[in-house]
Amino acid sequence: MTTTTTRPPTSSLATAAAACITLARREFTSYFRQPAGWIIIALYLFLASLVFCLYTLVPGRPASLRDFFAISGWLLLPVAPAITMRLISEELRSGTIESLLTSPAGSWSLVLGKFIGACAFLLAMLLPSALYVVALARYATLPLDAGPIISGYVCLALVGLLYLGIGTLASALTSNSTLAFMLALFAILGLMFAEAAGAQAPPGLREILFSLSLSPRLADFAKGVIDTGHVVFFLTGAGVCVVGAAVVMELRRWR
Secondary structure (H helix, E strand, O other): OOOOOOOOOHHHHHHHHHHHHHHHHHHHHHHHHOHHHHHHHHHHHHHHHHHHHHHOOOOOOOOOOHHHHHOHHHHOOOHHHHHHOOOOHHHHHHOOHHHHHOOOOHHHHHHHHHHHHHHHHHHHHHHHHHHHHHHHHHHOOOOOOHHHHHHHHHHHHHHHHHHHHHHHHHHHHOOOHHHHHHHHHHHHHHHHOHHHHHHHOOHHHHHHHHHHOOHHHHHHHHOOOOOHHHHHHHHHHHHHHHHHHHHHHHHHHOO
């Protein structure tokens, strides 16, 4: 007797991958076709430049971006929800979500493609901040330490992934983009204030809140410490949120 193993059809996987790439490309370019995308970039660069001038370009202080990266979680706080607020909620509001969910791509490719497009836009938004490194290298009296700079940008990318994952889940939960923005904003604020809340919480809850806190992780990255535990935390958090958004869309599909 011979047994056969069933495998997913290659054509189906290829179709889903192609749809995911197409959606990611469409989502990425859509940010630059709308004024909202340029406003988001301008908002982030304004906040980042303000922090750079106030905390880095100070006479007598070491030429370091440590303070800039330590505040990175707050810099992305109003920006990431703005990137994701219309990611899926706009499709729900306009009714185009029905055709997307019933297409061969399915809900998983839909959510993943839109999330990848948002991540690509976030990375493009962060690119101009490399000018801060150039400015420090030009005017600093001592050579720059590359370690904290590299870890700082790793921190920016990981924090951005987590924030965008939270925003993607929030956008999948409602057809109101403003409500999606507020849901993501308050969820991120909850993580930012988890350490402060943990100090007042009972012992059992305290450990949970401390483990969810972002502030110590951001401080470690700013010092040049790339802890694998921190990396896993951000990637896992983003992954859980994206999977949650896909599950929500799958439930909408079969409703």
